Amino acid sequence: MHRPLASxxxxxxxxxxxxxxxxxxxxxxxxxxxxxxxxxxxxxxxxRFTFLCEEVLDRAYAxxxxxxxxxxxxxxxxxxxxxxxxxxxxxxxxxxxxPLVFRTAPEGVQAGDSLDVAIGFHDAAADRVAPPLARKxxxxxxxxxxx
Numbered sequence: 056m057h058r059p060l061a062s063x064x065x066x067x068x069x070x071x072x073x074x075x076x077x078x079x080x081x082x083x084x085x086x087x088x089x090x091x092x093x094x095x096x097x098x099x100x101x102x103r104f105t106f107l108c109e110e111v112l113d114r115a116y117a118x119x120x121x122x123x124x125x126x127x128x129x130x131x132x133x134x135x136x137x138x139x140x141x142x143x144x145x146x147x148x149x150x151x152x153x154p155l156v157f158r159t160a161p162e163g164v165q166a167g168d169s170l171d172v173a174i175g176f177h178d179a180a181a182d183r184v185a186p187p188l189a190r191k192x193x194x195x196x197x198x199x200x201x202x
Contacts, residue, residue: 078175078186078196081116082109083143085187087172087200098157102172102201106136106149109188115141116176119184120153121197123171130155133177140176173197 084107091100102120115135122130137151175184175197184196192198 081185083187100155103152108143112140115139119175119177121173171199172201173199
């Protein structure tokens, strides 16, 4: 049986297109915890990161950290980790803490609000953000690790 060309074209139009420029995950597991106990008195919170490479990375990335409220970025900080990502060994955890300073309360954020900590790996040469391994990755290449 022959299908008319029009029906084949119709099926092709309905087929989902592959994702365009979807961020590719780096082979890195990531986790974070937040200590916000001093936030009200000092304006400082500390994020503790743990990274575990499943494969050695081929370049040095900055770690992009975003604090978000309701999906809106209230603070972004790109930083070089204490050990450059290119030197992270396979299956050897990399752990460090990062203080985040809030000089004033971010606009629209009030005491008791829930904030998310999202991270990604920023490649300055390509001006792209790649996510760590995760089930849910944003289109911006960021992954929420902690709330």
